[in-house]
Amino acid sequence: MKNFNPAAVEEERAAMVPPPPAAREEIVDDPPAEHQPSPSSATKPCWKTTTSSGAGVVIGTLMFLALLVGTNWIHHDAGYYSFHPVTDGGSFSRHGRATGRTRSSTAPLVHIPFSCGNDTSSPSLCRRRASPPAPSPSPSSSSSSQKQYSPGVPPPWCPDYFRHIHADMEPWRPTGITRDAVERARPSAEFRLVVVSGRAYVEKYRPSFQRRDILTQWGILQLLARYPDRVPDVDIMFGTGDVPVLRAADYPDHSTAPPLFRYCKDGTELAILWPDWSFWGWPEVNVRPWGALMEDFVRENGRLSWPDREPYAFWKGNPDVSPVRRDLFRCNNDSAAGKEWNVRAFKQDWNAAHRNGFRDSDLAKQCRYRYKIYVQGRAWSVSEKYILACDSPMLAIDTPFQDFFTRGLVAGKHYWPIDPARKCAAIKFAVDWGNAHPGQARRMGEEGSGFAREEMGMDYVYEYMLHVLTQYSALLRYKPTVPEKAVEVCVESMACPRRGREREFMMESRERYVAGRELCTLPPPFTTEEVREMAVRDEQVRSKLLQMEEGH
Template structure:
């Protein structure tokens, strides 16, 4: 995904209303007094602001006081799209003041103080939850200080603080599109699902594509020169073997309105139904990829766009055209019609990975360098086919030929990938992962969190009441019903060092075997392979 800034035109009703207003006042006397002119000017300003206020979506503080201001205009999109919403019984939004300049949180928010420590779960979390321990390992011995957290305020997008079950955010800079807003929304749902269960905490979050806390900066001569071996703790949507970023579920689980991607629960249902449109053997017998070819290493993928030569169809997504046409050709649930789907990183990891894996197609993962919170437990040749980047097109072509000659095994790989997504990445597990990574992180703090000066309280009323089209639609659709009747799943223990080594060695050995098959197929001569 490419980060960029976008500007949107104001709603046409604004200009229409002003035009009608001026047609009306043309009938008035031309000898108006200065007082009447002042009145008219104030009326126009009020009218104009009223029209714009429909597109206000997040209050944030731009000063050191706690006064609330609104920023970041956005426009309605795809108003013709309808969704069915489940009934919300446990929590009711109070939107009586939604048109006011300042939307305040209810005095009884959060609505329940139930402590879920007294409601243990009888379920153990999925195995990928173990990676939480690995992500937090750098701070296990020495803990996390306030100075470490605050050292990132120049680079992070926001600071999130939870005190007595209430969340507060201090925005440092605006994230791309609504990444930050839907991340806040996800945290609010965890607090409502398990009210009173999370301890006080204080963290910083970065929303760019790439993780940024590089391990090499805190090792060897660099650590000696810069005087620090303790990396600052930063939350991010993805991580890598060369970074210390703490991985957290991405914003798209609650929807991505800018590109019309539904929240995970309805989209998961659509994907499951889409898988039934064509059984595997009747699908197109080649690989498919669609997206932005101008990000990261993806220009190399464009060279593989030949069904006849490389068994691959590569489509460069025109987002401007798609936006104008209402994203009618971007329905993810209707893209599960190929036997093989390709996943390739852009600037970093991409949210598309879970959608690709969910298609029942044999997923071709092109040598990922980054991971999100669940992908580290994927196993090559069980959940996906590993593709190397050295001879990209040949590697893709070999995978397709192998799959079409070993259809039973190719179908099994596709099914296992989808099974992993549908069974392991349920929204309940997403919330439980968020809960556990926040809970374990809070245990490492060596200070008592306090509300930062200029921070704003977060609550559902403040986020979901303004009439904002698809963005608010997704928020209402993803609002939890009420407090859970049981606690989150039980966090499994950390991996033993030997177990971790075994996992890495096993995955590397499988990838080496696939590479050996490819070399054998194309010949061992260096000029035919390299």
């Protein structure tokens, strides 16, 4: 690789910025036609650029190109967007992040009761739970993160990644979902969860790794408590593993595939994506629930400003779960061989971490580097949200796997894409460029952490969950009933018998108050043209990055 020359980069400005096409003013409310490409079925990395329209893609891409050449000719807010409904379809404008929520001082809070008592048997606890909630005496006593809409203000549109809910449901839209189709997903599921009249019942089929199943069910119970009488009756099969299990190629008629809820998928799989268990905590590795941990990130980011951080790209984790991670260690600094790739990669020994009380594993305290590397595990990795939250640009090594929120990340705005085939050189170039253009690099870090903080806060996580279940329920062609071997679960039956860190995290992530506002409005699905434009623009960004790396 040639020596990095910032001045030469400046000279590429005119050649790098493509002319924008005309903006599209309409959004089609109907889902894409059958057999047309969709975000869920297209075989492409999860880090592909995603915005709400062709114009949105152009602006997001232009912003990235502007960052690359170190100019300030695009205001950093230009990459934001929000939807606005209109009659007979919809239109959008890009002039703000997902609409903020302000608490109404007059809105009453309804407390969610919780009591273990002396009897910790599941049936007794769940029967007690049926008592009606009592109103809170004072709005100021709320410890919930919920925000309410001001009186007279309609709910805003949900963040852009909610649009992929339509694509997840698309295989079953022509025919609906039968009981037989759900039960055919059993070989791929760890548990079945049924909601009937606001109560949850679980039939367990096989053990999940660690407590993935327990904390996933805990999250659904929080949803039921937060939105009483709002969660529809559903019958879902849930797979808690990492790797794809239901390949689209095995179902030429996608409507015959059994519907399965999972944490991630790639472009070859049919699955309905759901927030992973760690949003409610990961007790085995001492990772706190997302809402509380995000507050830690905000504090730590304020303590160490970006210019004072170490000017390298950092990664720490378990390299034994995938060849991609093991290969990353080739990029570590090797002073003896004269290799400096600007990477600082460290192996995480979880057994040793457990023995020393996780003193060296505080995620919020790992933000002392200017750049953070994201690399997949066996499939996706829950670490992506923690990496985003650091205020440091995320250098994301391309992966075919996606989870529910990464489908809303925009290359060059929220992260810097890294080609795995040339990861060492690509990371070195990204770090060298960022250190030479600190204002633009810092802005990218702030965009990523802003997305994590504002567009995937727990308010939106729960709203995403409820929108998914509402869309799924509308496709069921039968009335869900409680399976013969299912056991009722409720907040008390799950939390009261538990001890230690697991109980602590459940209490920390427990919803205290009923949601006091309407859901954000689910945006329409992507059109086929929008999907095509996103893929084209993403490829242009990556192609230009390669040209820049090869030229310096």
